[in-house]
Each structure stands twice: as C-alpha cells, then as structure tokens.
Amino acid sequence: MLEVVRDVWNPFMQNLNNSLVSIIMPIYNGEAYIHDAISSVKKQSYDNWELIIIDDHSNDASLQIAQKYAEQDERIKVFQTEMLCSGAAKARNLGVQYCTGRYIAFLDCDDYWSANKIQLQIALMKEHNANFCYGSYAIFSGDVNNLIGEFRPQSLISYSKLLRGCDIGCLTVMYDSYALGKHFFPMVDKEDYALWLKILKSEHARVVLCESIIAFYRVSSESLSSNKWRELVRQYNVYRRVEGIGVLKSLFYLSCYTCYGLKKHYINYRGK
Template identity: 45%
Template sequence: MNNLVSIITPMYNAEKYIKDTIESVISQEYKEWEMIVVDDCSTDGCTEIVKKYSNKDSRIKYIRSEKNGGVSKARNLALKNASGRYIAFLDSDDIWSPEKLSRQIDFMKKENATISFTSYELINEDNERIGKIISVPEKVDYKTLLKGNIMGCLTVIIDRENLDQEIKMSGYRHEDYVLWLSILKQGYYAYGLNDVLAFYRKTPESLSGNKMKSAMWTWNIYRNVEKISLIKSIYYFINYAVNGIKKSKVKGGVK
C-alpha cells in the first residue's frame, strides 16, 4: 500500500474557518496527501471556498452529502472515498502545524505504530492561542483509554496496513472515542507524540464546552457500547471525572 495520507474533513457551515483549515493542509511539509471534504448540506459560503481550492489542487476532493446526516455520517462518507494507507482526521475549524504529517508519519514508522496521536493546543475564534496545551503520554492501551479520551481527534492517524478492522464511525455520540476503543480493544497500543502539532478551536459550540452532555455520552459508551459491568463502569467514570478536572487545569504549557 502507498504512503498516501487521506485526511477526513466533515464540514457544515464552516465559512469562517475552512480557509485556514485547508491552508494548514496545503502548507504541510509532507506532500503525499489527499483531503476529502464532505459538505453536510451547508447553507453558507463554505461550499464555494472548498470548490475553489479543489479546482486549483486535485488533492482536495469535495463531496456533498445528499442530506444533512451529522458528523459521523459525513466522516464515513469520506472514509468510503479514502485511498490512502494512512487515515487522519481534521475538522473544518481546526488547523495543523506545517510539520504535523511529516513528523507523525516518521514517528509511526519508527514505532511501528498502528495508531498514533499528538499533543495539541487550544485557540480561539481569531486563531489566538489561549494558553492551554493538552499533552499526551508515550502510549495508551484499552483500559487506560477507558479512564478518559486523551486522544484528540484532530491529531490521530491510523495505519490501515496494520489494522484488522474497517475504519468506520459508529454513530454514537463521541464516535471518535468509540473508534479508538474498538481498535485498542484488539490489543493495539496508541502511541503518543508529545509535541504540539495541531490546534483545536475552542468556540461556544465546541463539544468539549458541554461537560454534562459529554459525561452522559461517556457513560453510555461504557454501558451500551463496551458493555462494561456497572461496578467497573463506575470505576472508569470516576477516573474519567478526575482526569477531566486535571485536564481543565492545564494552562500555559505542556504539563
């Protein structure tokens, strides 16, 4: 299989940010990539922005959903059209540093990693850093990940050549977390590269800003997706809550 990286980008009404997202991909030192942007029936100007880029650069592929189906279905449509050995995820309001793909692919080859993730930093709506970095451990297994999703979706890359399952979003809330768990449950480790190579945009609509819903969805994953017993679910949920508190206090640099 080739060394192509397929970048999965769902998009809905992202006129304000999609240009910066695409420019961060075009600026990559690593040139073997395709960016698959799935437009989930947007009604603003983001559609024309992406089409202009795709007309100039054949690596940028625009697909429009037949109907609005949400981020999980949009990602799955992109995955169906992905040709690369590597699968990376980048939402339409987040950005990467120019060395993100080159450094992470080299890291994965060195570690023989099937799945990897990196540290990332939070930015605001004006691309300004807000003094919060999410650092990562050297590696994580299934049981550790149950204690909290420390794998930022915008940082994850999966090597399909080494994976014995289809890469597909489940449709459950926190669908990225469900996917990571399904991979690690097979015995894989996710390897962490503790360098800030991506920037997550914190907006009023960001999922991470709704702690109550996030907690409810995490509990649902324990009980209804992973089928974990009540006692063990409580144990993992307590760890999830504690880790969430620690994460919210990290400011000013890698901790």
C-alpha cells in the same frame, strides 16, 4: 499490542515515506474558518496526501469555498452527504469510504495543523513500527493567534487507560489502514472516543505518541459552556452500550473519567 517494538522488519513499513495519506474533513457552515484548515493541509512538508472534504449541506459558502480549492488542487476532493444535517460521524464515515490512502487522518474545518504534522507522524510510526499515532495540541479561541493553552499527553495510551480518561485529540490521530483496516465511526454520541476504544482494543494496535505540538484546536463559546451532565450521560452510554460494560464498573470508570477530566482541564492544560 501497545508496547513499542524497535528494529523489527515489517512488510507494512516498506515505502512508508511515499505512502498516500488521506485526510478526512467534515464541514458544516464553516466558511469563517475553512480557509485556515485547508491552507494548513496545503502547507504540509509531506505532500503525498489527499484531502477528502465532506459537506453536510452547509447553508453558507462552505461548499463553494471547498470546491474552489478542489479546482485548484487535484489532491482535494469534495463530496456531500445524502441527507441534510447527517452529522460529523456520518460525514467522516463517508470520507473513510471514499479515501484511497494507506494512512487516514482527521481534521475539522475550524481547526488546523502544524506544517510538519504528517511528516513527524510518518517518521515516528516508521521508527516505532507503529500503526496508530496521536499527539499534543495547542488550544486557541477565536483568532488563531489567541492561544489559551496546550494539552500534552503524559504517557502512552492503552485501552485500559482510555476507559479512565481520553488523551486522544481527533485532530491529531493518524492510523495505518493497511495494518488495522478501515475503521468507521460508531453512530453514537462521543463517536470518536468510541472509535479509539475499538481500535486500541485490537491486538494488532501498536501505538506511538507524538510529544510535539502538531495541531491547533479551536474552542468556541458553545464548547466552553457545554452541558457537563449531558456529557457524563453520553460517556456512561459508551461504557454500557458500546463496550458492554456492567453498571457498577461503568460507574467506576465514569468517576475515573470525571476526575481525569478535571485534572486535564485545570492542570494539564498549560496556559500561555
């Protein structure tokens, strides 16, 4: 159910403000950025959190940097994937397996959060009796001060809307594992999008949007020049292989998704 319900007593809402938040951070050769990411977690105004860092056998100093932070702060825990280059999905799933918090959030090692992200989302989820929260984020390139735009979702997302276009940035997501259960990323391309579809398809999902900028997403030259045709194929495969949607309807959703993507990148991204 996606409608916002107010003033309804829910046992899951008890002690919400003291609940542990688990933050999953996969790393692979992120020594240039990991300090900013971890520091943004340590600066959170909400301090009851654990940071689960999963190293995918980096061949730079990422693991050593993470371990040094863990030695200084018992809330930070570092693990490593069993195999080299397991990928972000497996690394995140390992983090979900190890985490112990009621709330689960995600942050890549080259992005960072605003200092009040967790506090804002906890407050919103309590106010709206929600169990899944996502929000607005700023976009920057290279240096953290080089902001090039921002993305602000225009309306509350639902499963049907998500099929036509994705407003959910992984770095802004927080969900209640007590209400929804622990969810693992499907082992497919566009695994985060596939997971959001799975969660929002559930009748138990209650979604709230945080309109404030709560995270900062780094774009690289690789992401800016990514193969758009390959992305379309991956998107189509999610419709067909993950959601089991027929060919014609998958092509329809793909056309909607493409048009929405153009709108998102050329209209809704508001340059600074």
